[in-house]
Amino acid sequence: MSHDKIIRMANQIATFFQSKPREEGVAGVAEHINKFWEPRMRSQLFSKLDGDAEGLHELVREAAPLIRRPAAPEGADEPPAGISALQR
Numbered sequence: 001m002s003h004d005k006i007i008r009m010a011n012q013i014a015t016f017f018q019s020k021p022r023e024e025g026v027a028g029v030a031e032h033i034n035k036f037w038e039p040r041m042r043s044q045l046f047s048k049l050d051g052d053a054e055g056l057h058e059l060v061r062e063a064a065p066l067i068r069r070p071a072a073p074e075g076a077d078e079p080p081a082g083i084s085a086l087q088r
Contacts, residue, residue, distance in 0.1 A: 001044060006045050026062045045060075
């Protein structure tokens, strides 16, 4: 899924919750993303949040600490079998 689509979807959620009191809106954004977004989508969102976060609604940015960051795939920091550290 493209970053543009992830941003658009996150912003749509934030737009829905922006009429709520601030704390409730932030919690609502995080809860929705945690419940309904698969880890791959949350990873894409965090790649945007960890970068410039440009284009993301302020409620999404504020909800980031409440959104579950997906775990890195097991062995992601290890080179493939048969490749030494010097070959990386």
